[in-house]
Amino acid sequence: MLSVVVAGAIAFSPNSAISRSSVSSRAAVSMEVKPVVIGIAADSGCGKSTFMRRLTAIFGGKSKLNDIGRETNTLVSDMTTVICLDDYHKYDRQGRKGNPEFPNGITALAKDCQNWDKMAADVSDLKAGKTVSKPIYNHITGALDPNEMVKPTPIVIFEGLHPLVDPRVKGMLDMSVYLDITDDVKFAWKANRDIAERGATMEEVQSQINARKPDFAAFVEPQKQEADIIVQVLLSDLIDDPTGKFLKVKLIQKKGLTVEPAYFFDAGSTIEWTPNKEKLTTNGPGVKIASYEDEWFGRAVQVIEMDGEFADLEELVYIESHLCNAGTKYYGELSEQMLANKDAPGSPNGTGLFQTVCSFKIREAYEKLRK
Known part of the structure; x- marks a missing residue:
């Protein structure tokens, strides 16, 4: 549901599960104007990056990667900050494969793979106009890199697999969008790319899609009801x-x-x-x-x-x-x-x-x- 709370006019009372002491230790000085927070939910490869370019262009200014001198997923402009929710993975790529807690492995789509408390704390702090120290998931190496500092801007966008799953995060969003790419289209897009560029077979493409389906259906797809x-x-x-x-x-x-x-x-x-x-x-x-x-x-x-x-x-x-x-x-x-x-x-x-x-x-x- 679209929040009727005007950001900056009414103070948000975070869920008690978020430690206030840990929030205050992460947070910098508040901005005069609090950001409006948007959530964009979608599966991987569903056009979120293109949508982000269109969206940030509406507000003017050029978006660029956060200037931290190393790999980052965070896009910033004068008006907008786009945060990739992959950064809140609890485990690195190797940890998802060889974690003794999950003998059969765990996918990045799974609810247990996300650091919900940190995600909720960062959304809360940014919505309050505070700078946060947020994690980075390195898509190239699959590692969890050292944190980066992210300053709030008038619009903060959280995009990724799970912006509407945790009730604390969902409750702080001022507006939410779900990109719903149907199975037939997903298969067509993936087949066009993987067969042409990577030499995959139709069977391999379908197998990869099927492997993601259970966790996608359980943890990502239900968000389209909420958006x-x-x-x-x-x-x-x-x-x-x-x-x-x-x-x-x-x-x-x-x-x-x-x-x-x-x-x-x-x-x-x-x-x-x-x-x-x-x-x-x-x-x-x-x-x-x-x-x-x-x-x-x-x-x-x-x-x-x-x-x-x-x-x-x-x-x-x-x-x-x-x-x-x-x-x-x-x-x-x-x-x-x-x-x-x-x-x-x-x-x-x-x-x-x-x-x-x-x-x-x-x-x-x-x-x-x-x-």
Whole structure:
């Protein structure tokens, strides 16, 4: 649920399981303005990095790795800090394989593999405007590297496998997003990469996916019920394409949040729209848009869909002219952002479009919460 607590206006009382003495020893001097905290949940390889580039670009300034002179996963800009939740792994790569507590090994997706107390303490401190000493998981070596110092910025984003699992962390998030990549799309993406680049077979690709499924289903996937906004990616309905080149993407937005959902044409209407081919050049099977109200795990939601692929992003203004309540500040801003990221994966399809809309809704929530 989107928190109605305005960051900085009301003090947060952390869960008693977080040691206040350990928090105070880690924390530096508070900022005058407390950050708004966003959680982005998704499996590995589901486009979080591309989404982070789109999101941070909305707030301006150039994002770069935290300047600590060594390997880090933390991205910073004047307005944003993006923290990778892999940094809160309890065990290094070797420790996950040879831990006597887990004779059969433990995956990074498992709940017992995460240092929840440290994660909750760091979220609490950053939300309070305090600098933290946070761990680093080195993706290259698989080691747990020495901590780094991270300063709060107006927006702090925690992205990774588990931002909505620990109730303490979930309770401190001002807004949450889940990237829901369906099994068919995951297989297509992984097969395209691993077979072409690594010489894997179809059987090997499926085996690797199946090995992750139990822990993913138990610890990661349930978060899509909890998130405020879900970006769901499916194979296209317009064409039989198991390669995943053409996609159907949904932006599922819960109602009753700080920000109202985006929709096409008229609020409350059910729309299926095939854009005018003279105004919108498309690839392959074309483009189909939909907008409707629905339920998501018992919650009322507004859904917008795009199936298919654009051929010319400069023509996106035609689509934008019929999109309402997108969180933009002026007509054409959505198209500008899409063109600025035209080389990013997913830009010609609904992935890029709805990640960008989602980014505008996060900015809208941030501005309302900071008033």
